Amino acid sequence: MSTTQESFDYSAHIPSNAEKFRQRTLPLLIFAAILVAIPLTGPSRTVYTLMHQMGINIVLALSYNMLLGRAGLLSFGHAVYFGFGGYFAMHAMNWIADGSGIWADFPVFLLPVLGFGAGALAGAVIGWPSCRRAGTTFAMISLGVAELIASGAFMFDSFFGGEQGISGDRMNGPELFGLTLGPISQVYWFIAFWTVVGVVGMYAFTRTPLGKLSEATRDNPQRVQFIGYNPQRVRYLVFIFSGGFAGLAGAMAAVNYEIFTPDAFSLVPSGFILIMAYVGGITYFVGPIFGAILLTYMQSMMSDFTDAWLLYLGVLFISIVMFAPRGLAGIVFGFSAGLRGPRPRAFLITWLTQLAGVALMLIGLIVLVEIAVRWSNGYGEVFAPFGLPLAQANPLSWLLVVAPAIAGVALSRRAARMREAQA
Template sequence: MSDATQNHADLAPSTGAKFRQRTLPILIFVAIILAIPMTDPSRTMLTLIHQMAINIVFALAYNMLLGKGGMLSFGHAVYFGLGGYFCMHVMNWIEEGSGIWGSYPTFFLPVMGFVAGGLAAAVIGSFSCRRAGTTFAMISLGVAELVFSGAFMFDSLFGGEQGINGDRMNGPEVFGLSMGPMQDIYWFMAFWTVVGIVAMYAFTRTPLGRLSEATRDNPQRVQFIGYNPTRVRWLVFTISGAFAGLAGGMSAVNYEIFTPEALSLIPSGFVLIMAYVGGITYFAGPIMGAILLTYMSSMMSDFTEAWLLYLGLMFVIIVMYAPRGIAGIVFGFWDGLRGAQSGEFLKRTLIQLAGCLLMLLGLIVLVEVSIRWSNGWGEVFEPYGMHFGHDSILTWIVIVVPIVAGAAILRYLGREKEEMPA
């Protein structure tokens, strides 16, 4: 074996690392899905879980482009929305009992979303995938604006501003699910989420999935070995759009309505943040990002009106200081605990965490006090019965001291790391 081959083998993740980073998260996820019904979740919790399931499939589909294919898209909600809209039309055809649709189960509507999203991506990708990098991103942005504008012009297809609604309780039952109660929808969501995760994971292990990563890193070399990088990008783009359409079909069944907002730049930007915050270099990363950001968008808004500001700050911090996302932090921490200097690593991590929490404490107080002062309604930030007015010296002590102390701790750790021998 040559030295080059040995070095290449050393760069590859070990069997244990592959299991921890790829297989184990999926097994844990499936176990959680099976355990949730045993806890007798409330209707609110089921609604949140259903939204998480939709976003997980959508984020994984998007990461096939960004993480695996290196294609930054600002309009992937187009395929999510077109898949959902087509499912809404099929849902109404099922209710009318017209043609073959009268015997089509609502349970399998995501398949129609998969087909519609894939066909739309195949057509749009036939010209957009001829370019890469910034040009591709700008084309995706233009296509998103074009489709979003068209949704208000073609009322028969998109229903105008009011969108299209339907009734999911039609067609033959599958697995004894009437598709009416929230519990039935839970198993519907669980089934298609697991199918989507397993199918997309299987795709990453195929030759095309490997070629997409090679095209991302070095398209010239891919062309040199006999493959067309443009065709590889188009195929990956089409499959990614199909799975985005699958998520759109899940959303159509869950909400029984689809509006042009689903085609706008807002969900396209949100899925980008979900994938990147979770970690685009790990298959489980978008799953983590989708769960966290769905919770933040649904529940955190009940506690503070500045939740979007916190979301933006988190995204900036992840991009600057943790580019491998939440998954990178989790797996890095686990690998550090298994290392030779696990005690020193744990001590350093705890100190670093303390510094981050101190800065976060000061920042939260600053944001909440500023929001209440800016609104001018006379409200005062009063967590746990404490009174933090904007004109109080105590308030500014609570803001400044933790931020300065946390920054000093992180700066000290950074200098110590630089002075450590390589």
């Protein structure tokens, strides 16, 4: 390939200023505007609780994506740093309540700063041996560390509080910004403030030389070493910052829930963090935000409607991995780019055809799963959407499973042929 052709191909992948604004700045501005507007709608306590969980998970998912999406480090133990940040904030909350020494003048509102420090310190200690290797070795080390610390949390009661964990009272110490942090509406502003700080801080990190080097180390560590940088050191520094922001999320959770237990260190939250980041889209900065919002809603609200919400979560994750590896953000930005393309009408028709196919297949899956769950429970309960009883012995039930699935597959294939014709 000639030098001219190489230059042309490289420049074709450089986003324009307008694309940078749409993909980086605009989503952050919209996100901040939504946070400010939510209290103006007079939300219920349930909505406030859901927003708090989303804010914590947004910071946590973004901190994980600093490892996976930016540095290419697959970790199965990211909840460890979330846990250390939360536990240290919990202890500090109790020290503030005692009112002794310097803690008498320390506001609870600033506990996420301490959580960041605790998470970063844990990242510095654990990352020193962990970041000597990348790839599968790093992933296995993170898994072992997570199991080690999760087990140790039940042994050292003086710090972790045993199975009951540690509880505290956030309404102590001096007030900041006039917030007592008692009413849930005031806790919202605490969560919103630190969510914005965390998001802006991690976005700023991606624009630093270290953030750029982490991406280069992910793509080609040999070339990074050739130009004079140590890939191991780059991974280690990114690991520390990632642990710090996870600790910040842990301190936010400590203030929100006023209790922290060793369950925070287990593999279950670590796996949930991974799924949030990947479903949202690890190649986009805002991707984990999308994933955190969707999965927090599924965890908090869908569990009230169906016992099979974890199955739907698994199906969603597998579908994203197989058919949309760029995640929800890739779907959103791909749709936006298609509408601005040379043939927006044809693209929209193809997209709507694919959407209809997916919706029909989803209907068939939901009917099948809900009928199967109720039949396996053996309580005699019948799935009755919109008042239509669908028992397992009813032929209509299986018609509503098979017919939408077949129609959905047919529409999806048609959409694929339409995309090939437009290419």
